Amino acid sequence: MTLPLTDLLAIFPELIIAATACLVLALDPITPAPRKGWLAWFSLGALAACFGITSLQMGVRTMAFSDLVIIDPYASFWKLLLYTVSGLTILLSMAYLKEERIHLTEYYGFLLLALSGMMVMVSAADLLTIYLGTELMSLSLYVLAGFKRADGRSLEASAKYFVLGAFSSGILLYGISLLFGVAGSTRLSAIASAVSARGLDDPALLLAMILLVVGFGFKIAVVPFHMWTPDVYEGAPTSVTAFMAVAAKAASFGAFLRVFLEGLGGLKANWHVLFLALCIATLALGNLVAIVQTNIKRMLAYSSIAHAGYALIGVVVAGQVTADSAVRSLGLSSVMLYLAIYALMTLGAFTVVALLRKGGLEGEAIEDFAGLAKRQPIAAFLMLVFMVSLAGIPPTAGFIGKFYLFMAAVKADLAWLAVLALLFAAVSAYYYLRVVMVMYMRDPQPSTGLAPHLVASPVLTVVLACALAGVLVLGLYPDPLVSLATQAVLALK
Amino acid sequence: MIPLSAYVAVSAVLFATGLIGVLIRRNFIIVLMSVEIMLNAANINLVAFSHYLESMAGQIVALFVIAIAAGEAAVGLAIIIVVFRGRLSTNVDELNLLKW
Numbered sequence: 001m002t003l004p005l006t007d008l009l010a011i012f013p014e015l016i017i018a019a020t021a022c023l024v025l026a027l028d029p030i031t032p033a034p035r036k037g038w039l040a041w042f043s044l045g046a047l048a049a050c051f052g053i054t055s056l057q058m059g060v061r062t063m064a065f066s067d068l069v070i071i072d073p074y075a076s077f078w079k080l081l082l083y084t085v086s087g088l089t090i091l092l093s094m095a096y097l098k099e100e101r102i103h104l105t106e107y108y109g110f111l112l113l114a115l116s117g118m119m120v121m122v123s124a125a126d127l128l129t130i131y132l133g134t135e136l137m138s139l140s141l142y143v144l145a146g147f148k149r150a151d152g153r154s155l156e157a158s159a160k161y162f163v164l165g166a167f168s169s170g171i172l173l174y175g176i177s178l179l180f181g182v183a184g185s186t187r188l189s190a191i192a193s194a195v196s197a198r199g200l201d202d203p204a205l206l207l208a209m210i211l212l213v214v215g216f217g218f219k220i221a222v223v224p225f226h227m228w229t230p231d232v233y234e235g236a237p238t239s240v241t242a243f244m245a246v247a248a249k250a251a252s253f254g255a256f257l258r259v260f261l262e263g264l265g266g267l268k269a270n271w272h273v274l275f276l277a278l279c280i281a282t283l284a285l286g287n288l289v290a291i292v293q294t295n296i297k298r299m300l301a302y303s304s305i306a307h308a309g310y311a312l313i314g315v316v317v318a319g320q321v322t323a324d325s326a327v328r329s330l331g332l333s334s335v336m337l338y339l340a341i342y343a344l345m346t347l348g349a350f351t352v353v354a355l356l357r358k359g360g361l362e363g364e365a366i367e368d369f370a371g372l373a374k375r376q377p378i379a380a381f382l383m384l385v386f387m388v389s390l391a392g393i394p395p396t397a398g399f400i401g402k403f404y405l406f407m408a409a410v411k412a413d414l415a416w417l418a419v420l421a422l423l424f425a426a427v428s429a430y431y432y433l434r435v436v437m438v439m440y441m442r443d444p445q446p447s448t449g450l451a452p453h454l455v456a457s458p459v460l461t462v463v464l465a466c467a468l469a470g471v472l473v474l475g476l477y478p479d480p481l482v483s484l485a486t487q488a489v490l491a492l493k
Numbered sequence: 494m495i496p497l498s499a500y501v502a503v504s505a506v507l508f509a510t511g512l513i514g515v516l517i518r519r520n521f522i523i524v525l526m527s528v529e530i531m532l533n534a535a536n537i538n539l540v541a542f543s544h545y546l547e548s549m550a551g552q553i554v555a556l557f558v559i560a561i562a563a564g565e566a567a568v569g570l571a572i573i574i575v576v577f578r579g580r581l582s583t584n585v586d587e588l589n590l591l592k593w
Contacts, residue, residue: 128550128553128554128557131554131557131558131561132557132561135561135564135565139564139565139568142568142569142572143568143571146572146575149575152579152580152590153590153591155572155575155576155579156576156588156590156591157591158572158575158576159521159572159573159576159585159588160588160591162568162569162572163515163521163524163525163528163585166525166528166565166569167515167528167531169532169565170511170512170515170528170531170532170535171512171531173531173532173535173558174508174531174534174535174538176535176554177504177535177536177538177539177542177551177554178538180538180539180542180543180550180551180554181501181538181542181546184542184546184548184550185548185550186550186554230591231591234591235590235591
């Protein structure tokens with residue numbers, strides 16, 4: 001048996017990333033300690049090459065490996081987002097790992113393996129490939145979450161993430177096996193035709209759909225499947241937390257939207273109600289519980305749950321059968337826009353958290369930010385911008401993201417949902433701006449004698465500058481990203 | 494000949510066993526075993542459907558799942574060992590450093 005060259009060319013970016021990951025893992029033991037940083041730069045180079053290839057593939061739509069894999073603008077959109085986020089995470093990790101004294105270059109290998117899993121997820125046209133991609137991503141992330149081996153909290157995060165991640169994969173797989181029984185194939189297209197033949201009330205289909213909702217619900221962390229998120233995000237090394245909160249969520253959304261729109265599109269009337277309920281529960285719990293948090297990583301974890309809730313508004317709009325197809329596409333493109341914007345601002349916020357030091361330790365409590373504005377006005381200003389953007393206040397990108405989502409909801413006759421989400425956005429302003437208040441209004445506690453400061457390094461400046469530029473530029477001029485998302489959605493039918 | 498419903502019933506019972514096991518057992522290793530039972534429940538489904546629908550796809554998926562389950566067990570056991578070294582316990586309830 002030979003693999004056709006055209007198929008291999010179609011998944012060239014995935015091959016590059018996977019090969020780079022293996023190379024990094026293999027080169028790690030033979031690289032002398034002072035040169036280990038080169039492997040990180042090598043990984044960045046591979047990402048840049050893939051970014052170029054995928055941008056060239058942007059308009060292309062092809063299937064490969066007898067329809068197991070699809071390359072379309074939708075997949076390319078997510079891939080470009082994933083490259084950007086992974087590149088920034090690698091830069092952030094270079095500074096963070098040095099500060100935490102973790103001298104293990106396997107880190108970059110696992111990061112790239114997780115990335116290749118995510119890329120498979122977003123360009124999968126078959127439930128088998130989606131499952132494989134999800135597992136590759138998850139297994140790498142379990143390891144990454146426990147990378148601070150001397151820290152009990154990191155190991156605990158890894159253990160909890162593993163148990164719940166494996167549990168959710170089991171549920172997802174059982175749903176896949178039932179769908180296979182119904183459709184006789186795991187191709188999304190075959191499932192779509194089986195769904196239209198069986199109709200809305202087939203019990204096996206409904207059960208399979210619910211199992212898939214639960215399985216993906218864990219991966220994108222929506223209430224009531226969110227309980228692992230705060231613990232894992234708090235315990236994992238902060239650079240890994242940023243990567244999980246941003247890239248893993250984006251990739252899971254990418255796979256999940258494709259399964260539910262392409263495969264189970266015929267069941268819109270059923271899953272629409274389900275997602276409406278999940279969306280409201282997620283918005284309420286995520287935003288309300290974030291208020292009482294005192295640890296900033298935990299607060300950002302609840303904030304990421306709440307943001308998944310906002311993104312679900314767009315999914316609900318996309319599933320609204322009474323709305324016309326233009327409105328449904330708008331719902332979908334606003335989910336993609338929102339997640340891209342969310343990625344930049346969350347990554348920015350986690351970067352500030354990762355490198356905030358207080359006497360040699362990580363400053364994780366919100367109190368540790370006290371007086372940062374006096375010591376390091378630039379760092380405090382950056383955190384201010386990211387917090388304002390997360391709260392959705394103009395002229396930042398966070399506002400644009402929410403604006404498009406709410407506009408889609410109003411157009412789909414779901415104005416009440418938009419109003420509800422707006423109210424929760426007002427609640428969220430309280431806990432985001434509390435961080436700003438602590439930075440600007442309060443002095444550092446004199447008893448400890450340790451002033452908070454941000455570790456400065458050139459790579460950190462690059463990460464923060466990219467995130468800041470993204471948040472501000474997209475806040476004022478979102479058109480390019482909007483048209484990219486619209487183009488991507490047109491491919492998904 | 495054994496009807497398809499018998500396979501599906503066995504698989505459903507296994508899946509429920511695994512699900513309940515993860516939720517109520519407190520030993521990390523038993524939780525891991527329960528997860529493996531869930532995966533194997535799905536495998537039975539896949540192979541049974543594959544046989545009755547006369548499509549090889551299900552068996553191929555089951556092969557992939559077996560490989561992944563092995564990988565998952567490897568990572569899971571590695572995590573258990575590191576946690577055990579630090580805490581001398583495999584009880585899930587003692588993982589309680591992180592809570593609010």
